[in-house]
Amino acid sequence: MNAAVDSFTLEVIRHAFSAIAEEMSLVVMRSARSPLLREAGDLSSAITDADGELVAQGRDIPMHMGVMSFTVKEFLKRIPAERLNAGDVWFLNLPEIGGNHLPDVKAVRPVFVDGVLRAFAVSLAHWADIGGAVPGSYVPAATDAWQEGLRLPPVRLFSDAGADREKLDLVLANVRGAAEREGDILAQMAATRAADQRLQALCARHGGDYIALAMSKLHDHAEQQMRDALQSLPAGTYHGEDWLDDDAAGGEPLPIRVRIVLDGDRALFDFSECGDAARGPVNTTPFIAAASVFYAVKALVGADIQANGGCYRPIEVITRPGSVLEPGPERPVVGGNHETSQRLADAIFRALEPVVPELLTAGGPTTSGLLLFAGQGDNGAWTTLYETHGGGEGARCHRDGAPVIRVHMSNVMNTPAEVIEAEYPVRVESQRLRRGSGGAGAHRGGDGLHREYRVLTDHMSLTSMFERAVVPPYGLQGGEPGALFQVTVIPAKGDAYRLPGKANVVLHKSDRVIVESCGGGGYGTPTNEGSPLPLAGEGEGKKVRGFWVANEGSPLPLAGEGQGEGEGDR
Numbered sequence: 014m015n016a017a018v019d020s021f022t023l024e025v026i027r028h029a030f031s032a033i034a035e036e037m038s039l040v041v042m043r044s045a046r047s048p049l050l051r052e053a054g055d056l057s058s059a060i061t062d063a064d065g066e067l068v069a070q071g072r073d074i075p076m077h078m079g080v081m082s083f084t085v086k087e088f089l090k091r092i093p094a095e096r097l098n099a100g101d102v103w104f105l106n107l108p109e110i111g112g113n114h115l116p117d118v119k120a121v122r123p124v125f126v127d128g129v130l131r132a133f134a135v136s137l138a139h140w141a142d143i144g145g146a147v148p149g150s151y152v153p154a155a156t157d158a159w160q161e162g163l164r165l166p167p168v169r170l171f172s173d174a175g176a177d178r179e180k181l182d183l184v185l186a187n188v189r190g191a192a193e194r195e196g197d198i199l200a201q202m203a204a205t206r207a208a209d210q211r212l213q214a215l216c217a218r219h220g221g222d223y224i225a226l227a228m229s230k231l232h233d234h235a236e237q238q239m240r241d242a243l244q245s246l247p248a249g250t251y252h253g254e255d256w257l258d259d260d261a262a263g264g265e266p267l268p269i270r271v272r273i274v275l276d277g278d279r280a281l282f283d284f285s286e287c288g289d290a291a292r293g294p295v296n297t298t299p300f301i302a303a304a305s306v307f308y309a310v311k312a313l314v315g316a317d318i319q320a321n322g323g324c325y326r327p328i329e330v331i332t333r334p335g336s337v338l339e340p341g342p343e344r345p346v347v348g349g350n351h352e353t354s355q356r357l358a359d360a361i362f363r364a365l366e367p368v369v370p371e372l373l374t375a376g377g378p379t380t381s382g383l384l385l386f387a388g389q390g391d392n393g394a395w396t397t398l399y400e401t402h403g404g405g406e407g408a409r410c411h412r413d414g415a416p417v418i419r420v421h422m423s424n425v426m427n428t429p430a431e432v433i434e435a436e437y438p439v440r441v442e443s444q445r446l447r448r449g450s451g452g453a454g455a456h457r458g459g460d461g462l463h464r465e466y467r468v469l470t471d472h473m474s475l476t477s478m479f480e481r482a483v484v485p486p487y488g489l490q491g492g493e494p495g496a497l498f499q500v501t502v503i504p505a506k507g508d509a510y511r512l513p514g515k516a517n518v519v520l521h522k523s524d525r526v527i528v529e530s531c532g533g534g535g536y537g538t539p540t541n542e543g544s545p546l547p548l549a550g551e552g553e554g555k556k557v558r559g560f561w562v563a564n565e566g567s568p569l570p571l572a573g574e575g576q577g578e579g580e581g582d583r
Contacts, residue, residue: 018223018230026219026227027319030069033211034058037136037204038071044203046196047141049399052432053425055139058204060212061085062228063094063130066322076113076354076422077137078320079304084111084119085133092167094130097123100173102202104184106143106165108158108298109342114350115143115162116150120198122205126216131225134208136201141397142189148387149397151476153261153515155294155345163187171202189387190395232323239324240278242314246369250274253364255356257337258483261293261348261515266484267337269356273364278327282306282361285333290340293515297349299332299339305357306330308422313365313372348478348515354422355379355480359487366489371410375458375534376486377420378404380479382498382530386439386466386520388473398437400428402479405451405459405495405533407486414459414533416446438470447496447529452485454492454535461496461530473520475502475512481531482514492535501527 037058042051049055057073065085070078087110092103106118116139124132143150145162152160163184170181181198185191216224250272257267267288274281282302290296307325311318318324332338337353340346362373382402389395401423406414419425430441442465451458477500485494500512505523512518512526520526 018226022219023227023230026215026224027069027231029215030060033208034060034069034071036211037134037208038073040204040207041136041138041200045138045200046193048428048432048436049141050138050197050200052428053399053401055399055425057081057137059135060208061133061135062225063132065089065133066232068132068228068231068321070320074422074424075308076301076304076351077117079307080111080113080300081119081135081137082303082307082322082325083300084135085121087111088121088167097130098173099123099125100171101169102171102205103167103169104165104198105167108346110167111300113298113301114347115164116140116347117350118143118165118201120201120205121167122209124209124212126213126221129221131216131221132212134205134212136204138197138201139399140188140194140197141399142194142395144187144189147476147517148189148395148474149385149399149476151347151383151385151478152294152345153476153478153517155347156262156292158343158345161294161345161347170198190397231319232321234323235319235321236323236326238318239310239315240327242318243275243280243310243327244278245314246275248275248277249368251364251368253360253362255359255363256484257295257353257356258480258514260291261295262291264292267291267295269337269353269360271357271360271364273361279329280310280327281329281331283331284336284338284357285331287333287336287338289337290335290344291337294345294347295349295353296337296340296344296346297353298346299330301350301354302332302338302357303330305354305422306361309358309361313369351381351423352478352480358421363487370490373489374409374420375407375414375452375454375489375492375536376494377407377414377459377533378418378461378481378486378531379421380481380498380531381423382528383478384500384526384528385476385478386437386468386473387476388438388470390438396437398428398433398439400433401425402462402464402528402530403427404461404481404498404530405486407489407495407533408454408456408458408492408536410490410536411456413457414451416460417462417530418459438468438473440467440469441465442467442525447532450496450529450532452488452493452495452532452535453539454488455537455540456492456535458486458488458492458495458533458535461532462528464528466526468520468522468524468526471521474517475520475526476517477512477514479514486531486534488534489536491538493539495532495534498531499529503527
């Protein structure tokens with residue numbers, strides 16, 4: 014059947030699919046209301062076939078793209094194809110429906126050509142607020158999913174007749190910043206409409222049946238490419254682990270463990286030995302586990318392979334019910350999306366260090382480094398600054414790590430200081446490299462970021478959600494770890510204190526917040542033997558379960574130890 018599609022035309026169609034997904038992302042960035050989408054680009058786009066199998070994606074965010082390999086397939090289990098109509102746009106965010114966390118809302122549009130369902134266009138956008146107990150919808154103290162915000166099963170907000178105002182108003186009544194959220198919703202709708210128009214034109218040129226055949230052949234071609242790539246890795250069974258700093262509820266570091274079985278043109282990734290479900294919001298979903306696996310395999314051996322459903326056929330991913338990767342729908346998950354997903358990738362890379370160290374990068378800023386400032390202006394309108402902070406890249410076998418970058422599962426941009434100061438009651442006082450924060454080695458890890466904010470209003474909520482504050486970025490092949498991530502709050506009145514990785518406090522006018530992001534790990538044994546371990550200015554720390562962690566007795570108290578105020582103080 015697939016022989017009917019010639020190779021030249023197939024390549025043209027493949028690039029057309031990718032261009033459509035890219036255009037969707039551009040539409041959202043050019044038309045969204047929130048700076049989080051316009052400036053930082055915390056969004057992703059995808060095209061699937063009629064069965065929900067991924068066909069193409071934008072050059073967006075790996076954790077999103079892996080998840081959207083499952084979104085439409087899970088959506089169709091709830092909303093069968095016979096219920097769909099041309100012009101529909103359905104919105105959903107439930108983690109159990111091919112999802113990750115509540116702020117990442119997916120808009121799904123079925124694409125009909127001459128009355129036949131041919132494809133789906135999916136636009137994922139991070140909403141700056143989805144309701145919940147804390148402005149910005151990151152609730153460090155959450156112990157169940159309902160505290161994290163509005164839970165949207167598939168709901169049709171648009172049809173061929175336009176917006177369903179009653180349903181749209183219900184959504185907007187349950188989020189902060191309703192006007193901004195509505196603008197973002199319209200941007201997602203417009204992106205899926207643009208994809209519909211482009212797919213219609215593509216089918217008109219080649220025929221709907223021909224496009225369906227091309228999709229099938231692209232799946233088969235990517236599958237064979239992935240099988241060939243897997244065969245380049247040494248067969249065997251490998252084990253790796255990394256650690257979450259804590260369970261977001263004051264507990265000990267939480268293990269992330271993987272067993273990898275490489276067997277010719279197939280691979281198994283078994284995460285059954287990961288820690289149990291966390292009390293706090295660092296849990297995640299099996300879809301995120303799969304996304305991390307797909308990213309790691311493509312990054313190592315399949316960078317040029319078209320990311321689609323066929324690409325992932327030779328790979329099996331196992332998670333354990335009741336674990337941090339499959340906790341059940343009642344558990345909070347907001348931080349697991351971008352923190353635990355990164356620990357999964359790190360565990361995979363560490364497992365393969367004995368056999369392919371030349372393909373690996375030492376530990377880097379595998380954390381969002383998230384600070385979320387939120388408050389109300391004099392007019393009562395909500396402002397929410399969702400800012401992630403890059404750190405030092407880990408070194409490789411042939412070079413030093415790059416400074417202040419994002420790696421692996423993340424791909425968002427920073428918000429320029431000029432935009433922050435124009436849009437929010439926050440001033441960026443300074444920004445520079447955190448010199449010397451990269452780990453020593455034959456090649457040194459990249460330096461992290463030093464950034465200082467000053468708050469210009471009273472009663473501003475500040476939420477943190479970051480890792481690498483206890484377990485630092487690791488070195489490879491004898492390289493030393495990078496410096497820990499740390500955030501210091503300096504109140505206008507009172508003593509300075511260290512902000513935990515998952516916390517919520519209230520700031521006041523003229524309070525300052527200093528971010529010092531982690532440095533990258535070094536690669537290879539340092540030429541200067543016995544160089545000190547760079548741990549956030551706290552001496553050499555100590556080793557726990559094979560990892561360097563910060564010394565007890567921090568020179569600054571943590572929030573909740575007589576400093577700061579607000580939910581999340583512990």
